[in-house]
Amino acid sequence: MSGEMSDLKIWVIIIVLGIGTFLIRWSFLGALGDRELPGWFLRMLRYTPVAVLPALVAPLVLWPAATGGQPEPARLAAAAATVAVGLLTRNVILAIAAGAVTLFGLLYLLA
Template sequence: MIPDSTFWFVTAVLGVGTYLIRFSFLGLLGGRQLPDWLLVHLRYVGVAVLPALVTPMILWPAANGGQLDPLRMIAAAAAMWAGWRLGVVWAIVVGMGTLWGLQYLTSQFHLG
């Protein structure tokens, strides 16, 4: 355990840092028109962030001790299909639904 004073100091520093990062976009650039070339690049931020967050949970899941899980691979393939055909929200719904459904089936029929 760390001392209480260290914890609160680190918490305050991180809070100020987070505020400054957000303020740099909202406070300084919020009322200005951004250049077209920047707006084109910002359109791809969401498309890049979601796979970056999800890929480690598929390839090295902590729930399995970092071992590759076929159920997660199938759910990821279903989510990719849904994202390609139906959109981002449906990719999340179909991916999670597939994973939970497969986990339920394997627990009911002792396949895992």
Template sequence: MDATPTQVWIIIGVLGVFTYLIRLSFMGLVGDRPLPEWLLRMLRYTPVAVLPAVVAPMLIGSGAHSGDPLRIGAALATLVVGLTTRNVLWAIATGFGIFFGVGALLG
């Protein structure tokens, strides 16, 4: 299905409005009250869930680069560094470094 530029902008606008409303529900309507402990516990895991959700399609997707050894190697190195150091920034830096460094060496 091909979408016209107008349809794409309408979709972007609608998604923007709904994203704003979702954020308003937390910050505007509940912002002056403390959140329940169960909700805070769940929100603590949001960054942990977002990173794999962003990376997984690049690793196991159906695109041309799916299953690329360089991508898999960088992901495994990122996982190992993340598990051993418990530092997200070091893990991400390792993944980027291996992916772009080895990618530049291999061409």
């Protein structure tokens, strides 16, 4: 059996994944959009960005593809700067800017 997929199979996969994504989003927006959500649920939703952002960034800092999976000082320093500025200022934009400036500055200096 060959490893190639037919055009029909690829389109079926795309359509099924699109329908699945739509149903996941609709479950919150369509089914619950006009109802008052319970207080405990709203409190939990406040922690979603705090959980998602580190989960997205941690692999890029600890196992970056750009270095073959080896941690490097510039990325670790940028992560530390981001966390420090975020804790001190409680400002997400300043924290991200501090991390970006640190990362690009150190990549420029160490290259």
